[in-house]
Amino acid sequence: MEKMIVKGQQKLSGEVTIGGAKNSTVALIPAAILADTPVKFDSVPDILDVHNLMLILKAMNVDSTYRRGELLVDPTKIKSVPLPGGAIRSLRASYYFMGALLGKFGEAIVGFPGGDNIGPRPIDQHIKGFKALGAHVEEKENTVHITTGPEGLHGARIFFDLVSVGATINVLLAAVKAKGLTIMENVAREPEIVDLATFLNNMGAHIRGAGTNEIRVQGVDSLRSKNVHTIIPDRIEAGTYLSFAAANGNGVLVKNVITEHLDPFLSKLEEMGVRMEIDEDEIYVPGGDVLSPVNIKTAPFPGFATDLQQPITPLLMKARGSSTIIDTLYPERTKHIPEMQRMGAKISSKDGIITVGHSIDLSGTVVEAGEIRAGVSLVGLALMAKGTTVINKADNILRGYDRIVEKFRGLSVDLEVINESESLNH
């Protein structure tokens, strides 16, 4: 277990370069096992999820090496083995091995995934998709057993009951090598899905329509990597630094951003009165603006991302008045609220509406990172508070924030991560 120590009243200034998107990376790594050649990625974030996925690869006899943002995955000696638990439970996206193993071997035994505790996260739509492709799916002792007959998977028309990032990706991973045409309707349109389709198409897959609400996949027999795949920038990491820069910054340049991926977020910042200089792939925030409250409702892409509803909270606390947030995807994504209240923040939740008031009297205390975005929003608040904040369970933040200590240092902010077991031994 890690804990993070954040000294209060530190303003951000300087530059930060955004890393590769966590939610692309965690789909691309399982997708790599579909290849019949080694695969190379760059702009890979240094996050716990990547290291845990590498452990899962190892269990399948897939070698992988990570160095300075480059990840090499060699699936040429892969073995079809059950993945009942262990690292599988450390992250959400381990469920992508269901689709990838099914596509590769026509069978998969994978434990139920972990990931952020943000309310119920069923996988019925993933299973509906696998079944439509001809798989037999059984759930036994917290493990999903997926098999096919000798004829393997076949193309199908699948209409998803709701828009799900995970189900879209998982079914795509299985369909890419199924026999014939698969038509997936009512799919998610997130940029990370487009990134995955680009990677697979560059290896010889036939995927059309990624980024729209209908994806068509013509199955192929083999996928071979011919070039390095550069992962798209993390729009959620970018949004987090932009929010903190606007709330508590003294001139911050956020580099390596695809601004179109942040449109709904940037338009909320503009509505609040945040000044920004938006260039092709970077955004400068001077800071120090007088801000107005706003109302936010999360929605699947291109709506306002649920993963940014907590990171924008420190900024909402600077507005002159009360803002509201409705998280339509995860109404129970409120783990930050009691922690922030203990720091003196005016934030509450009732009947699915989070109300964030003007909060200026904040003090550091001991808090807990209940999940990744709850945790990082506490970092934002801690930097504005008086005194020091200790954030327990900081592993949840390190799951998905690339080299966070180094990046904050580049923004003139000092924070420390301490391994609790090590500190107990000293």
Ligand SMILES: CC(=O)N[C@H]1[C@@H](OP(=O)(O)OP(=O)(O)OC[C@H]2O[C@@H](n3ccc(=O)[nH]c3=O)[C@H](O)[C@@H]2O)O[C@H](CO)[C@@H](O)[C@@H]1O
């Ligand atoms: C690794 C990854 O990319 N994680 C992201 C992904 O999670 P994840 O892929 O788990 O999220 P989904 O898009 O699947 O979930 C959207 C909504 O659909 C519901 N649902 C989903 C699948 C299903 O079979 N049945 C069902 O009811 C979920 O409970 C949720 O309310 O998208 C979320 C929504 O943008 C983000 O918060 C996560 O950061």
Ligand SMILES: C=C(OP(=O)(O)O)C(=O)O
């Ligand atoms: C919910 C998130 O991640 P995961 O789906 O990996 O738990 C997130 O990144 O905010």
